[in-house]
Amino acid sequence: xxxxxxxxxxxxxxxxxxxxxxxxxxxxxxxxxxxxxxxxxxxxxxxxxxxxxxxxxxxxxxxxxxxxxxxxxxxxxxxxxxxxxxxxxxxxxxxxxxxxxxxxxxxxxxxxxxxxxxxxxxxxxxxxxxxxxxxxxxxxxxxxxxxxxxxxxxxxxxxxxxxxxxxxxxxxxxxxxxxxxxxxxxxxxxxxxxxxxxxxxxxxxxxxxxxxxxxxxxxxxxxxxxxxxxxxxxxxxxxxxxxxxxxxxxxxxxxxxxxxxxxxxxxxxxxxxxxxxxxxxxxxxxxxxxxxxxxxxxxxxxxxxxxxxxxxxxxxxxxxxxxxxxxxxxxxxxxxxxxxxxxxxxxxxxxxxxxxxxxxxxxxxxxxxxxxxxxxxxxxxxxxxxxxxxxxxxxxxxxxxxxxxxxxxxxx
Amino acid sequence: xxxxxxxxxxxxxxxxxxxxxxxxxxxxxxxxxxxxxxxxxxxxxxxxxxxxxxxxxxxxxxxxxxxxxxxxxxxxxxxxxxxxxxxxxxxxxxxxxxxxxxxxxxxxxxxxxxxxxxxxxxxxxxxxxxxxxxxxxxxxxxxxxxxxxxxxxxxxxxxxxxxxxxxxxxxxxxxxxxxxxxxxxxxxxxxxxxxxxxxxxxxxxxxxxxxxxxxxxxxxxxxxxxxxxxxxxxxxxxxxxxxxxxxxxxxxxxxxxxxxxxxxxxxxxxxxxxxxxxxxxxxxxxxxxxxxxxxxx
Numbered sequence: 207x208x209x210x211x212x213x214x215x216x217x218x219x220x221x222x223x224x225x226x227x228x229x230x231x232x233x234x235x236x237x238x239x240x241x242x243x244x245x246x247x248x249x250x251x252x253x254x255x256x257x258x259x260x261x262x263x264x265x266x267x268x269x270x271x272x273x274x275x276x277x278x279x280x281x282x283x284x285x286x287x288x289x290x291x292x293x294x295x296x297x298x299x300x301x302x303x304x305x306x307x308x309x310x311x312x313x314x315x316x317x318x319x320x321x322x323x324x325x326x327x328x329x330x331x332x333x334x335x336x337x338x339x340x341x342x343x344x345x346x347x348x349x350x351x352x353x354x355x356x357x358x359x360x361x362x363x364x365x366x367x368x369x370x371x372x373x374x375x376x377x378x379x380x381x382x383x384x385x386x387x388x389x390x391x392x393x394x395x396x397x398x399x400x401x402x403x404x405x406x407x408x409x410x411x412x413x414x415x416x417x418x419x420x421x422x423x424x425x426x427x428x429x430x431x432x433x434x435x436x437x438x439x440x441x442x443x444x445x446x447x448x449x450x451x452x453x454x455x456x457x458x459x460x461x462x463x464x465x466x467x468x469x470x471x472x473x474x475x476x477x478x479x480x481x482x483x484x485x486x487x488x489x490x491x492x493x494x495x496x497x498x499x500x501x502x503x504x505x506x507x508x509x510x511x512x513x514x515x516x517x518x519x520x521x522x523x524x525x526x527x528x529x530x531x532x533x534x535x536x537x538x539x540x541x542x543x544x545x546x547x548x549x550x551x552x553x554x555x556x557x558x559x560x561x562x563x564x565x566x567x568x569x570x571x572x573x574x575x576x577x578x579x580x581x582x583x584x585x586x587x588x589x590x591x592x593x594x595x596x597x598x599x600x601x602x603x604x605x606x607x608x609x610x611x612x613x614x615x616x617x618x
Numbered sequence: 619x620x621x622x623x624x625x626x627x628x629x630x631x632x633x634x635x636x637x638x639x640x641x642x643x644x645x646x647x648x649x650x651x652x653x654x655x656x657x658x659x660x661x662x663x664x665x666x667x668x669x670x671x672x673x674x675x676x677x678x679x680x681x682x683x684x685x686x687x688x689x690x691x692x693x694x695x696x697x698x699x700x701x702x703x704x705x706x707x708x709x710x711x712x713x714x715x716x717x718x719x720x721x722x723x724x725x726x727x728x729x730x731x732x733x734x735x736x737x738x739x740x741x742x743x744x745x746x747x748x749x750x751x752x753x754x755x756x757x758x759x760x761x762x763x764x765x766x767x768x769x770x771x772x773x774x775x776x777x778x779x780x781x782x783x784x785x786x787x788x789x790x791x792x793x794x795x796x797x798x799x800x801x802x803x804x805x806x807x808x809x810x811x812x813x814x815x816x817x818x819x820x821x822x823x824x825x826x827x828x829x830x831x832x833x834x835x836x837x838x839x840x841x842x843x844x845x846x847x848x849x850x851x852x853x854x855x856x857x858x859x860x861x862x863x864x865x866x867x868x869x870x871x872x873x874x875x876x877x878x879x880x881x882x883x884x885x886x887x888x889x890x891x892x893x894x895x896x897x898x899x900x901x902x903x904x905x906x907x908x909x910x911x912x913x914x915x
Contacts, residue, residue: 427881479745
């Protein structure tokens, strides 16, 4: 009896062991390379999560229809397993675990937002799964020594760097007075660090340094201080609600400031929600459709934007563009590695040096993209009240001239 | 710490006025909460979510080209029926039960509303532009957006109308009778079930007005309800139930307190300071109560 029990346990253990190994066989099945992604399809990041997913899908379709990925003389097609992480970091980490150990995914695409990428990175790192992410810009992602994390976007501390440098340049090289208000989250605080660096480098002075809460919908106090202290530049970063609140209250309180620089303007649909009130705002962006980078799959930004609009019915925000770029990076790395060995693919990723419609991509030691500068666009409106975002800096990509200083409210 | 707010008298005036205008709006939400708390003995955690839902109604009107100020009329009408619906579905099952159960139930409703709004309206932060312009006072040293003045005025009008309605109308009298003693009211022929439903509906309608005003003055987002619940809860426990002038004064007090906390401690501690104040008030109340209890012993 006892022996029988032991035997049964032994065999069932073997069966269980075998069944799990069967499931986690390499995830290149037939002619498909299966990538995994946990994306926020519900919860507070759901709109940007959907932009991310659309970007991924667009690139998958395009690459597959244009010949797929050639590895070892054979052609493969991309396929993605998606899970909804509910905008919840804990859930995202669980899903990453599940994608890797149950679904047997060997290559991952990133989620939306720095916070969720931070939650997933330790998991992919533990299993040695290369992850190309397109929506986590927080500097702290790139200082942890992750070996399998690659980000196609520029790190957060570079977002508004250009704005300060432009302001100093326009001031004849002399330092400027900066007022800043940043939300208390990893991303915005990184943007803040970037401003602190830029201020030190250019001899500028920070005269207001406010922190904004997560539940922000009123920043009148900061703006009253701005009115009183008259800085040369006002910098605001607090995701979409920061951008929307700032524009609304600046217009209502008629705050005059020569330069206003922000993040998340296009996610906030500033020019659509605020119309002429948003005029002259400077916005940091990872990408803009008028940039003239090129590749074989999407041609250039304008073509990408037109194709995207045709497929999804709206103008692509940069979140979609960078997500599409992540797939191009994977394809390039697979072909150069000419193998599905995770280590080899990882090394190929690390050696990436390419141009996509989204920008140049070359990874630094920490995994961040160091070959693509941020661009600044300015909201410009015509007399009929129709507003558009035009790239004004860096000069190489500018499609319009920066309007500086911003005209006073009394003169508009 | 930054004491700039006291160094420039104009900033002090600005902070006080901003706070009062904001506080009046809070008081309106708190009044709804006090009403149904008093009548039904239910603490409605979903109060803030009803506010946000009301805001979305105004926002959608704005989106379809109707001036969002009309939301002040339309939103309460829709929200009244939403309120009655919630009552019929959930609240009538917990109305005579323990307070704790009602908190759990409304907490559940709150989560459900957040997720449904997120699902239906998306996770974007939105607002409705009124285009009301700005009022400048004291040589344009003090700036008041007209939207804030508008929302305070509307709040006051609605509060006054409600007080008159409570005093004069039949339903108002029935509501007050039920609040005093539900059993006695029932014996005297008041249909308490109907009164409860109407009370919850009126509360939701007030939230609808407040939400429409918030979409005009600030921003709305599916997950932004809780701070409004906390604020109204606090105003009610400071003022006590059935004390309308108290609600108005403590609402404005809270508004001014928030503005000053914003200037002195920084915007990041704005909501935090409200929570801290709530804890202090609860501790103080408890302390006072325990002294009273000892005295009774």
